[in-house]
Amino acid sequence: GEDVEQSLFLSVREGDSSVINCTYTDSSSTYLYWYKQEPGAGLQLLTYIFSNMDMKQDQRLTVLLNKKDKHLSLRIADTQTGDSAIYFCAESMRSSASKIIFGSGTRLSIRP
C-alpha cells in the first residue's frame, strides 16, 4: 500500500541543525520529495531525490535516503527563523507518475 509517515512536530534552537524524518512503504517509489508550506501558502518544492541515490546536498539542505529501511530524512543546517514551516515528505509512484503521496507534515518551530 501507499503510506508516508512523519512525526508531527519538531522544535530546534536557532542556529542548530534540524533533522526531519520520514518513512514510506512503497518500494516502487521513483522520486521522493520534500515540500515546505508556510502559513497560509501553497506548497513549495524544496528538493527531491531519485530512488537510486543515497544522498543529495543543496546549500543548507541535505537529503538522505535509506532504501533498505524506506527512510528519508531532511537536514537543514544553521536553522533560521525563516525555516519555520510545515515540511511534507512525499513520494511518486512508478505506476502513476503524476500521483504524489504526501505525509501529514512535520511542523518545525524555531526557538531563540
Next chain:
Amino acid sequence: DAMVIQNPRYQVTQFGKPVTLSCSQTLNHNVMYWYQQKSSQAPKLLFHYYDKDFNNEADTPDNFQSRRPNTSFCFLDIRSPGLGDAAMYLCATSRDNQNTDTQYFGPGTRLTVL
C-alpha cells in the same frame, strides 16, 4: 510573477450551496491538479487534467467536479458542500506527467462551509 493563481483565497459558502473555486496558470503546463488539504493532514489528490483528459481519483466523491475550458484555467465545482468539505483546496500544475516534472502549487483557497 505569480505562476499558479487561485481565486478567491478565502471562500465562504452555505451548506448545500454550490461553489466554484478557480485556478489559473501562466506556465503553459499540460497538467493541472486539484488537492484537498484538511487541517493538520496531508494534501489529498482529488483529480487532475492532462491537457483535456480528466483523471479522477477512485475515492473522490461525486460531489466534486472539475472543468478545464483551456490550458490556463481549471475549476473545481462542489455541487452540494457539506461541513466535511471545509478545507484548503490547492491547485498545482506540472509541465508533463513524468516523475521528473515538478508540481508547482498555488497559494490555495480556504473554504468554509456554514
